[in-house]
Amino acid sequence: MTKDWQTVIGLEIHVQLATHSKLFCGCSARYGDKPNSNVCPVCLGLPGALPVTNAKAVALAVRASLSLGCNVHVKSEFARKNYFYPDLPKGYQISQFDRPLATGGSVTIDSPDRGGVDIRLTRLHLEEDAGKSIHDRYEGLTAIDYNRAGIPLAEIVTEADLHTPQETRLVLDQLKQTLQYIDVSDCSMELGRLRVDVNVSVRPRGDLTLGVKQEAKNLNSFTAVERVIRELRDSQIKTLQAGQPVQQATFSAGNGPGALRMTRRKEESHDYRYFPDPDLPVLYLDERFITNEAAQLPELPRVRSERLRSEFGLKEGDAVVITATRDLADYFEAVVHAGSAPLKSAHWVTGPVLRDANEHAGRFRVSPSTLATLIGLVADGTISNQAAKRVFVSIAASGKQPLDVAKTMGVLQVSDGNAIGTWIDAVFVRYPDELQRLRGGEEKLLGFFMGQVMKESKGSADPRSLSDDLRKQLHQPDDPS
Ligand code: ADP
Ligand code: ZN
Ligand code: MG
Numbered sequence: 001m002t003k004d005w006q007t008v009i010g011l012e013i014h015v016q017l018a019t020h021s022k023l024f025c026g027c028s029a030r031y032g033d034k035p036n037s038n039v040c041p042v043c044l045g046l047p048g049a050l051p052v053t054n055a056k057a058v059a060l061a062v063r064a065s066l067s068l069g070c071n072v073h074v075k076s077e078f079a080r081k082n083y084f085y086p087d088l089p090k091g092y093q094i095s096q097f098d099r100p101l102a103t104g105g106s107v108t109i110d111s112p113d114r115g116g117v118d119i120r121l122t123r124l125h126l127e128e129d130a131g132k133s134i135h136d137r138y139e140g141l142t143a144i145d146y147n148r149a150g151i152p153l154a155e156i157v158t159e160a161d162l163h164t165p166q167e168t169r170l171v172l173d174q175l176k177q178t179l180q181y182i183d184v185s186d187c188s189m190e191l192g193r194l195r196v197d198v199n200v201s202v203r204p205r206g207d208l209t210l211g212v213k214q215e216a217k218n219l220n221s222f223t224a225v226e227r228v229i230r231e232l233r234d235s236q237i238k239t240l241q242a243g244q245p246v247q248q249a250t251f252s253a254g255n256g257p258g259a260l261r262m263t264r265r266k267e268e269s270h271d272y273r274y275f276p277d278p279d280l281p282v283l284y285l286d287e288r289f290i291t292n293e294a295a296q297l298p299e300l301p302r303v304r305s306e307r308l309r310s311e312f313g314l315k316e317g318d319a320v321v322i323t324a325t326r327d328l329a330d331y332f333e334a335v336v337h338a339g340s341a342p343l344k345s346a347h348w349v350t351g352p353v354l355r356d357a358n359e360h361a362g363r364f365r366v367s368p369s370t371l372a373t374l375i376g377l378v379a380d381g382t383i384s385n386q387a388a389k390r391v392f393v394s395i396a397a398s399g400k401q402p403l404d405v406a407k408t409m410g411v412l413q414v415s416d417g418n419a420i421g422t423w424i425d426a427v428f429v430r431y432p433d434e435l436q437r438l439r440g441g442e443e444k445l446l447g448f449f450m451g452q453v454m455k456e457s458k459g460s461a462d463p464r465s466l467s468d469d470l471r472k473q474l475h476q477p478d479d480p481s
Helices: 055-067 165-181 222-241 287-296 301-312 316-322 326-337 342-359 368-379 385-398 402-409 417-430 432-439 445-456 463-471
Strands: 005-016 079-082 092-095 106-111 115-128 132-138 141-145 152-158 194-204 214-219 249-253 260-264
Touching: 005 165, 005 222, 055 115, 055 152, 055 165, 055 287, 092 115, 106 165, 115 165, 165 194, 165 222, 165 301, 194 222, 214 222, 222 249, 222 260, 301 316, 301 326, 301 342, 316 326, 316 342, 326 342, 326 368, 342 368, 342 385, 368 385, 368 402, 385 402, 417 432, 417 445, 417 463, 432 445, 445 463
Parallel strands: 214 249
Antiparallel strands: 005 152, 005 194, 079 092, 106 115, 115 152, 132 141, 194 214, 249 260
16 A cells, blocks of 8 residues: 555664763763752753853764764854753753754665665754653652752754655664764663654655654564554555544654654644853854864775775675674784784674674673684684684683694694504504595595595594695505505
8 A cells, every 4th residue: 555655764863972961061961870860950940051062072972973074163152942840850851953063964765676776864953851750760750850850861863855764774773883983872762862753754755845753752672663654654544544634743652553642743843942042151162172073083884995996805794794893803904914814803893793792781701802813823724714713712711822723622623644644554454445446537536525524533634735645646556565
């Protein structure tokens, strides 16, 4: 039924900026402290208290804007957004309205339906968070924790350029990845540091005017975002097909599917009576400050992935996995700089290293140089690739050196000619006919003898020396003795 309808989606994303203190006072922004312990007259909105802007928060928001290609304005303005809600002690939220910190910019995604598309950003502005209502602590009462009130957020607003839940997911994944790369936010959704409002409308395919939108606020998982888009889309299409108009409305998402609750019928910006905050000066940024921030931006994921492909010949899939986080990409490059071949390094990093990190809270338990040493042991034939995998598991847990562990495990390969010669002789005695055929030039028997000698050596023969020794037997006339 979605065939004749086009879904239109726009996002408003709130990201907590990684500062130690709040946006307009010195209170700690730490998570998990005793409720209402990080509060002061400023963030509680007591009469006479004056806000002072946190420079670190501004710097982080500028960095975020630059990484998204936004145009950062030298002059922006804080405004009061007035509304009443118990978690808002001042009766207004300090935000930015008609003079935001930054405008424009885009996020490029590879849409499954449309290929590469730029999703335009409308703006990025600074604002403070509200407190938190807690409904399940006291029977019949709502408790409020103001520790979160005043914590700095960047709000990023997209144009209504998205058309499917999948595209929306791609934009969110990429935004999150970028903001993590530049250390603007850890984007932990569990801790409420990334929250998404989705705006959804539908229109007959081909129509140019937008349909009436409905909004779902404060979604704290990307799965919930996708689900809510589908729910709103399907219900709007149903309404329109029944000949009814869609009602503009705001929802908040409860837990589980189908748990959308309508909280407001309509809401327009003029309801908030925005006006410039008289307690805060206009925010002027020095041009040099902006250029300096731009110069310090790290290489962003897409660019880095491209570079790893062209510089080291990585496959696209591996480059994408390796650049998924800055830590992993840094780790990979450190392994290569420690002297390992890039493709071998990529193989290790996307496999055993990543698996071990995922099982240990993202920690890399084997240092890049130790991994390079291990890879070196395989490269020079000291241990086999199979044995190296087991050595890795062991050194990850023990922190020991690869060669020591390999010795203790007894997996050192023997390339010593005498030992190999003894094993070969034993096998030759066992298979005289096959030996004669080998010497007559039957090359395919090399594999057979490789296997037999390996077995004889209990896996410790170095395959390269072994293969060299066996090849020497080819085309050799029988020993007359
Ligand atoms: P409001 O004034 O209700 O906050 P905005 O114009 O500020 O609306 O837009 C808020 C978000 O909603 C933006 O992400 C925007 O792209 C998106 N949006 C606006 N109109 C529509 C629409 N008709 N359908 C889907 N999304 C929309
Ligand atoms: Zn405070
Ligand atoms: Mg708006």
